[in-house]
Amino acid sequence: MRKYIILGIVALIMSSCAETITRGTQYPKMYEEKPLSIVVMPPINQTNSVEAKDYFYTTLYAPLCEKGYYVFSPMMTMEMFQSESAYDSEMFIEGNLAQFRNILGADAALFTIIKSWKRNNVGGVLTAGVEYILRSTKTGETLYQREGLIKVDTSVRSGGGGLLGALVDLAATAVSTAATDKVVAGRKCTLFVLSDMPEGRYSPKFDQDQKLPAGKKFIKATVK
Amino acid sequence: MIAFASCGTEKSLYSWYDSQDATYIYTKKGTDELLTKAMAQYEKVINKQKGVRKTVPPGVNAEYGYLLVKAGKKEEGLALLKAEIKAYPESETFISRIIKQLEK
Numbered sequence: 001m002r003k004y005i006i007l008g009i010v011a012l013i014m015s016s017c018a019e020t021i022t023r024g025t026q027y028p029k030m031y032e033e034k035p036l037s038i039v040v041m042p043p044i045n046q047t048n049s050v051e052a053k054d055y056f057y058t059t060l061y062a063p064l065c066e067k068g069y070y071v072f073s074p075m076m077t078m079e080m081f082q083s084e085s086a087y088d089s090e091m092f093i094e095g096n097l098a099q100f101r102n103i104l105g106a107d108a109a110l111f112t113i114i115k116s117w118k119r120n121n122v123g124g125v126l127t128a129g130v131e132y133i134l135r136s137t138k139t140g141e142t143l144y145q146r147e148g149l150i151k152v153d154t155s156v157r158s159g160g161g162g163l164l165g166a167l168v169d170l171a172a173t174a175v176s177t178a179a180t181d182k183v184v185a186g187r188k189c190t191l192f193v194l195s196d197m198p199e200g201r202y203s204p205k206f207d208q209d210q211k212l213p214a215g216k217k218f219i220k221a222t223v224k
Numbered sequence: 225m226i227a228f229a230s231c232g233t234e235k236s237l238y239s240w241y242d243s244q245d246a247t248y249i250y251t252k253k254g255t256d257e258l259l260t261k262a263m264a265q266y267e268k269v270i271n272k273q274k275g276v277r278k279t280v281p282p283g284v285n286a287e288y289g290y291l292l293v294k295a296g297k298k299e300e301g302l303a304l305l306k307a308e309i310k311a312y313p314e315s316e317t318f319i320s321r322i323i324k325q326l327e328k
Contacts, residue, residue: 036314037314058247058248061283062244065237065283066236066237068237069282070282070312070314070315071282072283072318073282073286073290075247075290076318076322077318102317103317103318103321104317105315105316105317105318106318107314180245180248180249183248187244203237204276
């Protein structure tokens with residue numbers, strides 16, 4: 001969890017504090033609709049890296065929960081998307097989202113478009129270019145939209161459960177270090193870009209953050 | 225820290241431990257050993273919440289319950305799925321659909 005806090009600090013210093021636009025001005029529809037539950041759509045992958053979609057899909061859930069939203073388990077919705085042949089979000093991004101309201105009870109759907117995904121094996125740096133779009137299942141309108149081109153240093157592994165957690169987890173990560181590195185990097189990218197998203201119902205700051213600064217619509221940054 | 229605080233930094237809402245990575249690795253490789261590891265992480269997330277909300281994060285009761293049912297522990301698993309609905313009523317439409325499928 002420490003990594004979330006550190007990232008939050010970095011994100012705030014680099015994006016929010018320097019800006020003057022408020023969240024209320026930048027994302028008015030978030031405050032009008034106040035979505036509570038969010039379904040994470042399978043990412044739309046515009047890169048040549050086939051793995052990116054799969055890696056990135058799982059990175060969206062925890063950061064959105066930390067924002068105070070109810071997020072449907074991606075592990076469980078993934079099975080539903082696959083069995084309903086809905087694993088390609090391309091057909092929904094401009095379309096009617098009412099079915100996600102009816103089948104899941106979701107207030108909003110988070111779409112992501114992966115525009116670049118490059119890993120420099122020498123430096124352990126992953127560069128991810130991703131656009132995040134949150135659309136209402138009620139009105140179909142875009143509630144939140146932001147794009148980031150984020151470089152993540154994957155050689156720094158911050159360990160979610162502290163030292164003990166990291167030790168316990170060593171065996172697990174050794175199985176597939178490269179894979180988890182990318183998942184961790186993807187999560188950092190998401191945390192960073194979504195840092196200015198208005199808080200959801202489960203956050204103590206819910207509906208009290210209109211005056212907080214919003215970041216730029218497009219953000220380029222390096223995250224450790 | 226004062227400067228950070230004024231910019232709105234706050235404690236995390238939930239403790240996740242290594243549940244996210246453990247689940248990811250399990251869903252990729254699917255071995256029993258990794259399932260055991262993932263389940264240990266779920267137990268920790270459910271029983272040791274140190275975040276601001278002191279509540280199990282969205283989806284965790286449901287995911288763990290779902291895995292338990294698939295691993296043959298039907299009763300225990302279904303109880304957790306119902307706990308998800310109790311903690312997060314907005315999950316009812318989806319979770320009760322899953323419960324129906326699993327009860328078949």
